[in-house]
Amino acid sequence: MPTPPQRRVLVTGATGFVGSHVTAALVRDGQRVRVLARNPEKVPAALEPHGIDATEVEVAVGDMTDEAAVAAALDGCDAVVHAAAEIGVDGGSGPTSTANVDGVRTVIGAAVDLRLDPIVYTSSVMAHLPNDGSAITPDSPLAEPLSSYGESKHRAELLVRDWQAQGAPIVSFTIGGVYGPTSPHLNSSFAAIAAAMGLLMLTPPGGSNVVDVRDLAVAITRALEPGRGPRRYVAGGAFLTWPEWVEALSEGAGVPVASQEIDAEGIIAMGRQFDEQRAAGEDLGPFAALSEEAAIVMTCGVPTDDSATLADLGVTWRPTADTFRDAVEFMRRVGALEVSS
Numbered sequence: 340m341p342t343p344p345q346r347r348v349l350v351t352g353a354t355g356f357v358g359s360h361v362t363a364a365l366v367r368d369g370q371r372v373r374v375l376a377r378n379p380e381k382v383p384a385a386l387e388p389h390g391i392d393a394t395e396v397e398v399a400v401g402d403m404t405d406e407a408a409v410a411a412a413l414d415g416c417d418a419v420v421h422a423a424a425e426i427g428v429d430g431g432s433g434p435t436s437t438a439n440v441d442g443v444r445t446v447i448g449a450a451v452d453l454r455l456d457p458i459v460y461t462s463s464v465m466a467h468l469p470n471d472g473s474a475i476t477p478d479s480p481l482a483e484p485l486s487s488y489g490e491s492k493h494r495a496e497l498l499v500r501d502w503q504a505q506g507a508p509i510v511s512f513t514i515g516g517v518y519g520p521t522s523p524h525l526n527s528s529f530a531a532i533a534a535a536m537g538l539l540m541l542t543p544p545g546g547s548n549v550v551d552v553r554d555l556a557v558a559i560t561r562a563l564e565p566g567r568g569p570r571r572y573v574a575g576g577a578f579l580t581w582p583e584w585v586e587a588l589s590e591g592a593g594v595p596v597a598s599q600e601i602d603a604e605g606i607i608a609m610g611r612q613f614d615e616q617r618a619a620g621e622d623l624g625p626f627a628a629l630s631e632e633a634a635i636v637m638t639c640g641v642p643t644d645d646s647a648t649l650a651d652l653g654v655t656w657r658p659t660a661d662t663f664r665d666a667v668e669f670m671r672r673v674g675a676l677e678v679s680s
Contacts, residue, residue: 347371348563349416351403351446352423353396354378354385356522357461357514360556361420362396363389368560373397375412375423375446385523403442409449418563420459421446425491426527439491443498447509456508456565460499464515464548464575466492469639475513476644477571486632503569510562515548515575515643517555518662520669529675530628532666535588536676538625539597542581543606545638549584550576551662554654561652572652575643577659591663603638610634 348365352358353374363386365372376382379400383393401408403423413419425438443460450458466489467475467482481497484490503509518528525533534540555574562572579587585598610631613623649655670676
């Protein structure tokens with residue numbers, strides 16, 4: 340299901356993990372790609388590891404919350420992928436600004452006014468956690484937010500759903516934990532792998548969805564088919580309990596990963612304590628990614644129902660051990676992990 344040739348697609352967040360993979364996939368698919376970047380000097384470093392020369396994309400300079408910059412970036416585009424966001428959960432309570440909501444209002448709102456088709460928005464399972472159901476589906480209700488990050492995802496999702504209800508051709512992706520190789524930044528899933536392999540992995544009840552960034556990029560690229568109206572896709576990936584997560588990482592890394600079982604109350608209390616220490620300016624070392632919110636999310640994760648996404652877009656999720664293997668190899672190659680002997 341290739342996208343139509345020679346359409347100009349704007350990508351926000353192209354210097355990030357997901358955005359750089361999406362940009363590379365679109366260039367390889369023959370699309371004309373423009374990226375919106377606050378720091379254009381970061382574009383080559385984000386794309387060259389994918390084998391994409393920075394001259395193969397147009398660069399519009401600006402922030403996702405700057406109306407004038409966004410308007411200039413969208414001028415002449417047929418579609419947009421909004422993958423830019425301030426990250427939350429790990430390392431504290433998340434962003435304190437309204438940038439995520441303002442970015443959605445600015446980028447998606449302008450694209451709606453210009454009648455771009457489609458308009459792709461990358462959301463997160465965080466908008467649905469905690470979840471009382473057995474699985475997250477495209478119709479799952481939004482959860483009460485746990486933090487500033489959760490609040491930003493909640494408010495952004497409400498905006499997007501309102502536009503979709505009015506018929507705007509917005510294609511939203513509810514995404515799980517994104518793993519895999521080749522990233523301009525080593526936060527989020529990379530921080531979790533580094534902590535687990537550098538010390539140990541705490542395994543509370545619950546689990547996490549694991550989706551490979553390369554498979555996700557293919558799905559997003561295939562969703563850029565005009566004329567299909569508003570759609571909501573769930574792209575959580577495989578659901579692993581935390582012991583299964585450790586097993587998959589061990590298999591992928593080729594070395595055993597130490598783990599320690601902990602109950603839900605214990606890890607949440609630990610996350611709360613780390614938040615207090617972090618606020619006091621203490622260096623938490625390998626535990627820097629654990630916060631109270633991250634602990635709650637770890638214990639309340641549920642599977643996602645990706646069946647409609649896989650069938651409609653013709654994609655498959657690769658084995659999680661392969662995803663972890665390639666992520667670990669990348670981290671070793673860039674010096675983020677010791678090379679096993």
